[in-house]
Amino acid sequence: MSPQEPDQAVRDKTPSETGAGGGTQPILKVRDLNRAFGGLLAISDLTFDVRPGVIRAVIGPNGAGKTTLFNLITGVLPTSGGQIIFEGADIGNWKSHKVAKLGISRTFQTVELYHGMSVLENVMVGRHVRTRCGMLLSGLRLPVVRREERQIREDAEKILDLVGLLPKAHEEAESLPLGEQKLLEVARALATDPKLILLDEPAAGLNESETDRAARLFQDICRQGRTVILVEHDMKLVMEIADEILVLNFGEKIADGPPDLIRKDPQVVEAYLGSEGELA
Ligand SMILES: Nc1ncnc2c1ncn2[C@@H]1O[C@H](COP(=O)(O)OP(=O)(O)O)[C@@H](O)[C@H]1O
Numbered sequence: 001m002s003p004q005e006p007d008q009a010v011r012d013k014t015p016s017e018t019g020a021g022g023g024t025q026p027i028l029k030v031r032d033l034n035r036a037f038g039g040l041l042a043i044s045d046l047t048f049d050v051r052p053g054v055i056r057a058v059i060g061p062n063g064a065g066k067t068t069l070f071n072l073i074t075g076v077l078p079t080s081g082g083q084i085i086f087e088g089a090d091i092g093n094w095k096s097h098k099v100a101k102l103g104i105s106r107t108f109q110t111v112e113l114y115h116g117m118s119v120l121e122n123v124m125v126g127r128h129v130r131t132r133c134g135m136l137l138s139g140l141r142l143p144v145v146r147r148e149e150r151q152i153r154e155d156a157e158k159i160l161d162l163v164g165l166l167p168k169a170h171e172e173a174e175s176l177p178l179g180e181q182k183l184l185e186v187a188r189a190l191a192t193d194p195k196l197i198l199l200d201e202p203a204a205g206l207n208e209s210e211t212d213r214a215a216r217l218f219q220d221i222c223r224q225g226r227t228v229i230l231v232e233h234d235m236k237l238v239m240e241i242a243d244e245i246l247v248l249n250f251g252e253k254i255a256d257g258p259p260d261l262i263r264k265d266p267q268v269v270e271a272y273l274g275s276e277g278e279l280a
């Protein structure tokens with residue numbers, strides 16, 4: 001099944017009904033993962049699973065190691081030990097482009113779009129990773145390349161439609177307000193047709209209605225059959241859309257479970273609020 005065309009019967013079911021909670025193998029398994037920066041362990045003996053087709057949130061105070069975890073999964077940083085197993089393959093220490101080819105893509109905590117390019121071109125560049133000819137040959141304007149270019153454009157337009165940016169396809173990417181730049185980053189990450197998409201604080205800096213729009217988008221992405229790992233500080237958003245939440249503090253897992261349990265977990269409340277209470 002292609003992640004873009006989920007079987008209707010699967011789409012209409014919750015992850016537990018598809019067996020994702022039972023017989024299905026996790027899409028990602030992290031085992032005893034470590035990453036040191038000098039004497040600091042930014043990720044410390046971290047073990048967790050991600051079931052396919054869910055929204056898996058990762059939360060924790062600033063400096064907890066969330067972005068480092070994404071950098072390790074996507075091959076931006078080498079590990080200092082442990083395993084990252086994606087669909088059965090240990091991808092720890094693989095090069096980023098190889099990880100991307102396997103079906104993992106991400107957005108960045110600070111928006112990193114291509115400047116001087118239109119909204120549509122930003123997504124088309126991402127799409128080129130998936131195609132035969134690639135960027136180099138496309139300069140030659142061969143018929144096969146032109147056909148491929150047309151397909152890339154159509155695919156990119158579909159993705160822009162999904163994130164609600166199709167009307168702005170021909171505007172300069174950098175002219176968009178921050179909220180839409182963040183949506184565009186998600187669109188570009190989708191362009192590689194990933195099975196697993198990692199979103200690093202995608203709602204930071206968004207107002208309430210933009211956050212609502214982003215929440216619906218993340219659920220749509222999940223309904224397409226993709227798996228989402230969401231790093232996010234907006235606790236209301238996390239509690240609303242996450243199926244399961246991993247909580248990190250100083251690089252260690254302090255809790256892991258569904259929103260209702262995490263909300264009341266004393267260690268989680270302590271790490272966030274420094275006192276008794278309940279989250280969002
Ligand atoms: N490239 C780096 N070099 C040195 N220290 C780093 C680097 N990246 C992250 N760190 C440190 O690792 C810890 C975790 O950082 P980070 O993963 O960015 O946390 P989070 O995303 O949860 O806020 C922090 O103490 C941070 O200073």
Ligand SMILES: [Mg+2]
Nearest residue numbers: 066067068109
């Ligand atoms: Mg971070």
